[in-house]
Amino acid sequence: MSQPYNHTKATLALAKASFRSITRSPSAVIFTLAFPLIFIIVFGFIGGGGIKLDVAVAPGSDLNNPVINALEKTSVIRLTKNDTQENIDKSLEKGAYDALISVEKNPNGLPAYFTNVKYTSASLTNGNVLRSVLNDIAHQLNTVNQKPAVTEIRATTVTGRLHRTIDFILPGQLGFSLLSTGVFGTAFIFFALRQNLVIKRFFATPVRRSSIVLGEAIARIGFALLGALFIILIGHFCFNFTLINGALTVLNMLVLATIGVIVFMGFGFVVSGLAKSESTIPPISNIITLPQFLLSGTFFSINAFPAWLQPISRALPLTYLNDAMRKVAFEGANLWDVKQQILIMLLWGIGIYAVAVKTFKWE
Amino acid sequence: MTDRKAIISVSNLVKHYDDFKAVQGLSFEVYENEIFGLLGPNGAGKTTTLEIIETLRSKTSGEVTVDGLNIDTNASAIKQIIGVQLQAAGYYPNLNLVELLELFAGLYGANISPMEMLAKVNLQEKAKAKYKELSGGQKQRFSIATTLINSPKIIFLDEPTTGLDPQARRNLWDLISEIRNSGTTVVLTTHYMDEAEQLCDRVAFVEAGKIIALDTPDKLIDNLIASGFERKKEVKAANLEDVFISLTGKEWRE
Numbered sequence: 001m002s003q004p005y006n007h008t009k010a011t012l013a014l015a016k017a018s019f020r021s022i023t024r025s026p027s028a029v030i031f032t033l034a035f036p037l038i039f040i041i042v043f044g045f046i047g048g049g050g051i052k053l054d055v056a057v058a059p060g061s062d063l064n065n066p067v068i069n070a071l072e073k074t075s076v077i078r079l080t081k082n083d084t085q086e087n088i089d090k091s092l093e094k095g096a097y098d099a100l101i102s103v104e105k106n107p108n109g110l111p112a113y114f115t116n117v118k119y120t121s122a123s124l125t126n127g128n129v130l131r132s133v134l135n136d137i138a139h140q141l142n143t144v145n146q147k148p149a150v151t152e153i154r155a156t157t158v159t160g161r162l163h164r165t166i167d168f169i170l171p172g173q174l175g176f177s178l179l180s181t182g183v184f185g186t187a188f189i190f191f192a193l194r195q196n197l198v199i200k201r202f203f204a205t206p207v208r209r210s211s212i213v214l215g216e217a218i219a220r221i222g223f224a225l226l227g228a229l230f231i232i233l234i235g236h237f238c239f240n241f242t243l244i245n246g247a248l249t250v251l252n253m254l255v256l257a258t259i260g261v262i263v264f265m266g267f268g269f270v271v272s273g274l275a276k277s278e279s280t281i282p283p284i285s286n287i288i289t290l291p292q293f294l295l296s297g298t299f300f301s302i303n304a305f306p307a308w309l310q311p312i313s314r315a316l317p318l319t320y321l322n323d324a325m326r327k328v329a330f331e332g333a334n335l336w337d338v339k340q341q342i343l344i345m346l347l348w349g350i351g352i353y354a355v356a357v358k359t360f361k362w363e
Numbered sequence: 364m365t366d367r368k369a370i371i372s373v374s375n376l377v378k379h380y381d382d383f384k385a386v387q388g389l390s391f392e393v394y395e396n397e398i399f400g401l402l403g404p405n406g407a408g409k410t411t412t413l414e415i416i417e418t419l420r421s422k423t424s425g426e427v428t429v430d431g432l433n434i435d436t437n438a439s440a441i442k443q444i445i446g447v448q449l450q451a452a453g454y455y456p457n458l459n460l461v462e463l464l465e466l467f468a469g470l471y472g473a474n475i476s477p478m479e480m481l482a483k484v485n486l487q488e489k490a491k492a493k494y495k496e497l498s499g500g501q502k503q504r505f506s507i508a509t510t511l512i513n514s515p516k517i518i519f520l521d522e523p524t525t526g527l528d529p530q531a532r533r534n535l536w537d538l539i540s541e542i543r544n545s546g547t548t549v550v551l552t553t554h555y556m557d558e559a560e561q562l563c564d565r566v567a568f569v570e571a572g573k574i575i576a577l578d579t580p581d582k583l584i585d586n587l588i589a590s591g592f593e594r595k596k597e598v599k600a601a602n603l604e605d606v607f608i609s610l611t612g613k614e615w616r617e
Contacts, residue, residue: 016465
């Protein structure tokens with residue numbers, strides 16, 4: 001009784017209790033780990049293929065000629081030689097085939113072969129690629145044993161860093177995971193603690209309010225960082241996610257994750273204060289998380305959005321977290337290089353905590 | 364009785380919620396090492412009074428001291444010497460009883476063994492259970508265990524036996540008596556007069572925010588009889604609860 005009351009001990013006891021509780025909560029584990037991992041696995045396997053052109057060879061076409069042989073050696077082209085005319089026509093209309101090709105021998109001498117190509121408006125982009133592939137092949141075949149009169153193009157390719165789909169998707173999923181943990185987790189736990197008078201019972205002990213918030217924050221940040229580390233390591237070792245500077249990159253990403261989850265927890269505090277009942281928490285939380293999930297460059301680069309939408313994207317905090325994560329992971333930027341992104345997140349943090357202080361309810 | 368030392372003293376306590384006058388000038392003292400009951404209908408102001416003494420609620424006016432400490436200036440010192448069981452309070456989700464007791468030990472800054480605390484309320488075999496998996500009587504006993512963590516001088520129990528079956532209720536009376544016998548003062552509220560009569564050393568009747576009677580149960584009953592009161596029906600040597608207990612057995616099942 002005589003020993004002085006220890007606030008640190010109280011805070012850590014709360015952090016420990018909260019961490020245990022989070023790890024046993026199915027929704028926390030699903031949102032923080034399962035969802036992001038499923039997306040990463042799906043995109044991890046889809047990614048890296050590049051484009052393929054599906055070209056049907058018309059029935060009755062000559063098959064043994066230099067044009068078909070050259071097309072067969074071209075890796076972006078997938079030739080189908082034994083389809084029926086009826087099927088080919090249908091597939092062309094749907095865009096399942098990008099083009100129909102037929103080659104016939106010229107009975108009158110030169111040129112030796114006519115190559116007829118039928119494109120489809122259902123697949124114009126791929127058609128254009130095919131057009132240039134064919135022009136290239138035609139040029140090479142026509143100039144065999146001839147010295148070029150004007151110029152010969154000598155192309156080489158610089159060996160660059162391979163930017164895989166995972167390098168784009170993983171930071172986005174990581175950001176989404178932090179957003180869900182911060183918003184949903186915080187909103188639910190503080191609402192539940194208030195509703196079930198758990199906080200009131202805490203107030204009957206000598207614990208400070210700041211210890212309750214701090215203990216909860218330590219647990220949630222700890223859990224979010226473990227989740228982030230897990231996602232990064234799975235991405236790196238299973239799907240070749242690029243970590244330019246290895247462990248240092250991971251460390252920088254975890255610092256960004258901490259900033260992110262602290263900002264997102266602010267939204268959670270606001271939601272827990274606004275919610276009138278437990279069932280209103282998911283809709284209010286979704287109003288905050290869903291637009292960011294879709295517009296913050298989680299799946300697509302925001303450059304792909306229409307011009308009027310981009311300013312909205314550029315106003316959201318998750319955009320800057322995703323952006324900073326990608327720069328750090330793929331370009332090897334350090335935290336100072338992404339100071340602008342961090343600054344905008346911090347501004348969001350200041351704003352949202354100012355609102356949280358007004359809306360948060362203890363009882 | 365008069366020379367007993369007051370551990371809680373409340374004088375002219377008033378609490379208004381906007382227009383509603385929940386407590387209107389309550390004065391009473393709780394003596395050291397007694398079981399003190401606050402009785403009265405719902406809405407009489409029992410819980411409000413309790414929560415003001417527990418420093419959980421602000422008062423409008425009046426003086427309250429707990430073990431010589433003023434609730435206005437020494438709230439956190441008071442919290443360290445009292446144990447509080449709230450009506451219908453829940454506990455941190457997803458934790459088992461041992462983990463909850465560890466949490467409260469941290470909140471009180473107390474070094475306790477969770478299993479010893481559970482043994483005090485006879486819940487050792489439920490150590491790994493979650494709070495919501497417990498029966499009504501077990502929940503109340505666990506709540507009481509959390510009030511004992513800081514070896515408090517006073518514990519407050521708000522309707523500890525509401526909703527319990529007769530066996531669980533009697534079991535809880537035994538537990539509360541043991542706590543008093545080990546030197547802790549107990550303040551409780553109840554709606555059950557038989558409970559107050561058997562358990563409480565002194566009771567106060569609260570009605571519409573005022574105390575309308577305060578004495579030992581015996582004295583209050585004698586006073587009523589002396590005023591000429593007679594029960595309409597002749598009192599038998601046993602009541603229906605005695606029948607219930609004798610038919611279903613005294614030992615406690617859950």
